[in-house]
Amino acid sequence: MDSHSFKLMLAALLVPGAFAAPACSVSFPPSYIDLQDEAYSPELDLHFHLCALAHHYFPDCIPAKKPVASTPVAAAVPPDPDCPEERLFAAGREELRRNPENRFPGAWQELLALPESERPRRTAQTLYLLGNLQAQENPAQAYFWYQKLREAVGRGVPDPQNLAEQSFRTNYFYAKDPVQRMRFLVLAAAFGRCSGDAQEANWQRGEPCPFRRELWNELGAMIRRDPNRFLRDPLTAEVAVLFRPELVRQVSGPFVCGDRLALRAFRNGAFDDCRKLLAGSTPDSPLLLYLEARLARREGRFEQSAALLRKWLEHYRRTTADSAAAPQLDSIRFSPAGHGWNPFPEWSGLYWPVSCRTERLPGRGMEEEVRGQVGATQYHSRLFLEALYSFLMGNAWSDAALVAEEQLDIAELRRFADAHETNPQLPPEMKRKLRHLLARRLMRENRFAEAERYFPAGLREVCRAFATEAATAENPALSCEERAAAWFRMGQIMLRHDIALFGYELAPDYFICDGAYDGYPIRQRAPRALPRFHYRLREAGCFRMAEKLSQEPAFRFLATLSGGLVLRSRTPAAAEEFYHRLVRLRFAPYSPELDRFRWIPAPPAGWKERIAAYDVADRDGIPALIAQLLSALDTAGSKTADQRRGI
Template sequence: MKNLLAALTFGLSAAAALGCGPYFPESYLAFETPRTGDFDLACHIKALAEHFHPDMPIVPKPAKNVSTAEGTRLDFLAAAAAAGLPERECPVALERYLAFCRQPSPEAVPSALPAKLREFYLYALGRNAVMTDPDDRCPEAWRELLSLPPELRHYRTTWVLYMLGNLQLNRAPEEAFRYYTRLREAAREGFADTIGLAWLSLRTNEKTPGPQALRYMVAAVAGGRTPDLWAFRRIAGKAAKENAKEALADPVVREVLLATSADPLPLLARLQPETKPLMAERLAARCYFDNRLDACRALLALCPENSLIRLYLEARLARREGDIPLAADKLSRWLRTYRAAGKTGLTFHPDEAKRLYAVDASAAGNSFPEEVNGVLGTILVEQQDFLEALHAFLAAGSWNDAAIVAEQLLPTDRLIEYCRNHASDPENARQARLRYLLARRLMREYRVEEAGAFFPEAMKPLYELYRTANRRANDPSLAEGERALALFQLGRLLRQRGFELRGTELEPDQFIVAGAHEELPSQNWRDGQFPLKTVDWYFSDLPRGPELINWSAPLPNLNRLARRFHYRRIAADFFARAGVLADDPALRAAAFWSAGYCLKDRHPDEANEYYLMLCDSGDAPMAAEARQLKWFPANPALELLVFKSPLEKEPGKEEIAEAASAKNGK
């Protein structure tokens, strides 16, 4: 059933991405497609970083790279100006300092040195001490520099902390981490960081042992670095091979090893019985969507029994195994547990492949209760309980799936009952969409009088025009000429506004994307101004802006769209019926011409039938011209009257005949 429904919707997930944006998830009735793992691992590492280092200061990446020499020059000149040196003396002081750096010694420090320039000389002395004695991990000059008042060490505090971290990185990574943390805090507090040392500190050294490197790489991600997934996988794999027992004993390393492993089952078997992976729920979700079901089950066993993610995934597993009642029971239990706990912070975060993961509430995504309702809706569709499925999909916020149930699966009378009982709130945008869908469905089924109760207020004037003309067209007490004029008006209404009166929500019309499915929407459409201004209100509950819509989504198969102009065919039929009833030759010819003009460009074979009727319309000038041209003649006056003139003013017999009788429409 699921695959059949997905096929019927000709790539419903692509239409959802193009039309609905992030307010609605991909179709729950669409195919489940394979997913890639890079985005998964990146999300996982970021979640670990936020958990283990919640207070790590985020370091912005420098706008441009500044060399050490340029940074020295900029910092010294700024400090000299702050120290009160005249502008002409600042370059001289800089040259004196650079000469000192080439042969630094305590005796060479100028005696009359301004207090704000002392930090530069202390830094040079400390750097020389390290180069002279590599075992000196914290020279006296640097300790003195860090003991200065903050206003006297504004420019070299970050440099000293960075160098101290580098000196400790291979021998004492934890000590290096503390220095780097102090460096980032100093940069955040306002100490100068001209060459971006705070950002450079978010790295590790190739010589750092694997477990220590992984811990620091996680911390670097917390500081703002983009995870180097290749490095994570390589270092984690090496650490697992060299000493898996030691690596699994460290909480941070254990989580990284499980996240990067192609098959976490062997690692799970080596865990101590009391060990519960911090990210077991998230890992289980990843394994499920990667089709590693055995690993998923093993991880679920490590999750609490009342875990919402465990219940959700167990329902999905039961459904895959064909145990539909168990799946429904798990989801119902999920909803009860959720309501009882009063939790509101769980969400699912979709990546570009629409994979879902449990993350915190700050992440953009579909709320977990919506996801559960969506999966429950698919089960209810399989059980052919379409009314409850519609309710579940609306609760899930999945408009595509709600539309396929409402438009193609649920009997019309049941949908009417549902809308009257559960979709009567005029302030609820989604309920308004459902009522409008029903109104157009009733119009397609020629239940015009019933449709009026479900049209939105913005469409009521157009609907009343249609209803009035429809009553007259079907009133046997009226003369045939009067009924012909009413049918002609119905043809005008459908030809100009048929999309809004009868358009289908999904195929073939795709009302959810305002009918823009033969090419990418125009820039105006992307900016929120839809081609059909009159239905712009209909999309008022959707987010606007090109960044919210997936413009790279594949377009639907255009060969499946041949039927989407069904309202034009109905308009042509109304025009033709008007021609049959018309008692005036010019009116008859105008009606048959209008019928053919609706279809001649897209369906010339169907329009040919109306061309033959036009040719048989007697002595009307337009009929003679059609016989001469062997096709429909141009008539700008009649074309304007039928296809473009205001619908509120219904044309009379004389007006139509005058336009039809004019030679070449002039």
């Protein structure tokens, strides 16, 4: 596989929805608390920047539109060679054959002088060819004819060959002067269209639009060959700096998007270049405020940095209704530092060809980034409730969870969750996660009835059932067998929902990663009162209590075996007690076999589901279930006891 194909494949993998990434991977949100300013790295949509340059330097440009013919032309009907339109078009071609230096045949002048309704077939083609005739020696004159072409197509002149779209390409393709070529190449990148832009399925398969690929490759190649050639023209100079940030030291500006270039310089660690570019930025630029805050924090002026970030949020609230400012902010995304979305490192910050699409780009937006940094500032100032709110508003869930679990007691967290239950500003998913975290904290404190209302809808009935069984299990007025059955049912519930009912969001359980703690990127510093897999210890304890209270030998053996299976793999030291209890119960024929085996054998696949589905009232079904769970007891071979324990 060549390097280009590999990059396309990598880009396809990074597109949201292209594949299901592991819950805790490099794409998982890093922590603002741990990494502060190094958590995320900004990336800019290069297409937006090129569009801004094209709008600034070609304010009269008419974008290509899909042709809508006001006078339909039937492709199947052959043209009449005797009609004035066809006769004049053919005469013009003959003039060119006789005199290739002719740039405006007289016959075509007559054709264009006809009323537009009398030349439906040849108008677009004639204007396009007139532009092509000028494209090499005089690209500006070619631009004039292409403009007329796009204007005519916009009025409804038929353009079955999509020549208005192709005109952007020919305007730059035939230009001989490199600076002129790049100027019109930027125009093509900004306003040109091609049928591949909307073919989202091709992008998902790693097949980008050929037109876009040609533009990006051409820009990069021209700048790499002779970058200094383009520094004399302000448009091409800014493009050169966009692709080669170090060239900013040779250019004094002005820059159309100097604040965006400053953001690129900051990301690359060129802080002097960043300050130089900021000096020429407009005072009301949101990027100016953001970068001043980042520079202040880097220089140790934390209070000033926090004040500038808060000012940014106030400015953002005032300008959210400004449709002109929104695209600029939306074109800036933040990816985890060191793991950008860009598959082309030499063009760092280029979304390609995602920039051709209209939906939201991957990564975090500027508002989320600023709120995350504000939250980190508040956290280090020990303003934990304020930090929690900022992290939730910024969708920085890992940091919000750290505050909610480590810095707030249950009463504080509960008051916060209740106060913001109906807050329309907080993202609904953040509120749901926070309430679920609170519910699990209450469950760990054995406050089952209080926890129910904070669980997600799908777990409320589960919590209610667990609370009911817990009340039965702890009721001394009931018989021992009734209480034993309740304890067993509690263990069954936990087999299905243990971490979702009792797990910590972060260390030691990492519910945030579905328990995949090995890959979690946030460094945890606070020690936990409960050990890793504490919910499994609680789960096994439910089965242990069922065995202690019951007087039925088969049920006692099943309950002890269930508890041992829960612990045998992850915490074998804790499973020792259950193993010895299974042997001491002397339940034939399994206790003697277990004594010879020296450990609890590995259960069959789906053992949790089998135990969880067992009806406690069906005592006659216990022998069959035990036989299934211990089906491997006689096929252990000659493994040692330590090997059977997994040691």
